[in-house]
Amino acid sequence: MRITRLETLRLRCPVDPNHTRPSSRFVHDGSIHLRIHTDAGVTGLGEPSPYGGPLPRVADILEREIQPLLVGKAPTELVASLTRLKDYPEGFGHGNVPYDAAWAGVEQALWDIEGKVRGLPLYRLLNPALTSTPRLRVYASGGMSYEHEPPELIVEEAALCQAQGYTAWKMRPSVPGEATRSQHNRTSPPIDMRRLLAMVEGVRRAVGDDMDLLVDTGCRCRDIQEATDLARALEELGFCLFEEPLPRVIDDYARLAEAVKIPISSGESLVSSRQVAPWLKQRALDVVQPDGNLAGITGVLEIARLAEANGIPCVLHNWANPISLAANLHLAAAIPNCSLVEYPILYNPLRTELVQDPWHPLNGYLEIPDRPGLGVELDEQAVRRYSV
Numbered sequence: 001m002r003i004t005r006l007e008t009l010r011l012r013c014p015v016d017p018n019h020t021r022p023s024s025r026f027v028h029d030g031s032i033h034l035r036i037h038t039d040a041g042v043t044g045l046g047e048p049s050p051y052g053g054p055l056p057r058v059a060d061i062l063e064r065e066i067q068p069l070l071v072g073k074a075p076t077e078l079v080a081s082l083t084r085l086k087d088y089p090e091g092f093g094h095g096n097v098p099y100d101a102a103w104a105g106v107e108q109a110l111w112d113i114e115g116k117v118r119g120l121p122l123y124r125l126l127n128p129a130l131t132s133t134p135r136l137r138v139y140a141s142g143g144m145s146y147e148h149e150p151p152e153l154i155v156e157e158a159a160l161c162q163a164q165g166y167t168a169w170k171m172r173p174s175v176p177g178e179a180t181r182s183q184h185n186r187t188s189p190p191i192d193m194r195r196l197l198a199m200v201e202g203v204r205r206a207v208g209d210d211m212d213l214l215v216d217t218g219c220r221c222r223d224i225q226e227a228t229d230l231a232r233a234l235e236e237l238g239f240c241l242f243e244e245p246l247p248r249v250i251d252d253y254a255r256l257a258e259a260v261k262i263p264i265s266s267g268e269s270l271v272s273s274r275q276v277a278p279w280l281k282q283r284a285l286d287v288v289q290p291d292g293n294l295a296g297i298t299g300v301l302e303i304a305r306l307a308e309a310n311g312i313p314c315v316l317h318n319w320a321n322p323i324s325l326a327a328n329l330h331l332a333a334a335i336p337n338c339s340l341v342e343y344p345i346l347y348n349p350l351r352t353e354l355v356q357d358p359w360h361p362l363n364g365y366l367e368i369p370d371r372p373g374l375g376v377e378l379d380e381q382a383v384r385r386y387s388v
């Protein structure tokens with residue numbers, strides 16, 4: 001069996017203005033998906049589109065740079081040598097989001113083909129010791145709002161998720177304006193701490209003690225003191241995870257992690273064990289959050305292995321569409337130190353319409369269907385509907 005073609009699907013779906021809940025404003029309205037075709041008629045699916053963003057550069061890389069490397073090759077041989085392939089030619093991957101994303105999508109698609117050829121679900125390929133159908137605990141990831149909106153909406157969302165059966169939920173601090181989206185660098189808007197503290201208190205009061213609560217400040221605390229104060233307040237309220245408190249400086253995370261009790265996490269942008277190693281060496285993280293949508297299959301596996309060797313659990317980051325969700329769930333099932341996966345609850349038609357049989361959590365758990373490969377197939381009508 002040989003690869004004949006890489007097909008990139010550029011998809012976009014309109015935002016429905018009738019969705020007025022805060023989280024809905026952050027709809028993923030575009031994405032790139034990938035189909036790898038073979039001369040045996042087997043195709044593999046991948047999602048090279050981190051954060052659900054359109055990233056047209058990714059499609060360019062796939063079509064012009066990666067496709068010539070793959071056409072004519074046997075998918076099984078590529079799966080066996082992916083790390084070498086990813087490092088070739090020099091400069092690909094590692095710290096370069098469009099390349100990392102493109103290769104992550106390629107890996108997903110190649111493993112999907114491998115699973116289909118061997119008649120096994122991906123988690124079995126990655127961990128043959130797994131025999132029963134994996135069921136993964138997920139946390140509802142939402143809790144987004146703007147400062148001009150009433151904070152009660154966030155409290156309502158947490159209670160709604162609890163009523164839907166979720167046992168864990170994540171929120172973010174409000175952002176000041178509709179145009180502000182850069183939450184991952186030092187230019188991010190400061191957090192209105194009074195407002196945030198009122199929200200986290202309101203949420204805890206509304207859901208009681210039975211729900212695990214997580215906060216992701218998107219690297220937005222002003223300094224270690226502010227992050228420490230917030231961490232202590234979250235500890236008082238029994239929050240279980242404090243994600244990306246500060247801009248991504250290892251020394252700062254190490255100081256904070258030592259000063260507070262609540263577990264500190266990061267890692268959604270880290271794609272290899274090489275990148276994660278210095279964080280673990282300095283004990284800067286209590287939880288690592290790789291994502292198969294950016295680190296790819298091999299990246300998540302090697303990061304999880306390194307984390308496990310350091311006694312650190314993984315909570316997989318997951319912020320894209322159904323194909324990456326599938327890849328991340330298979331990964332979470334296959335690695336021994338991951339017992340929680342992110343499940344975005346934002347309004348997103350691609351998540352519910354793009355595949356034939358979308359996976360929905362039941363009572364806070366997602367079961368991986370017993371199908372070969374990733375176990376998801378595109379709905380061709382939805383692909384036509386949203387293609388641009």
Ligand SMILES: [Mg+2]
Nearest residue numbers: 216243244268
């Ligand atoms: Mg995050």
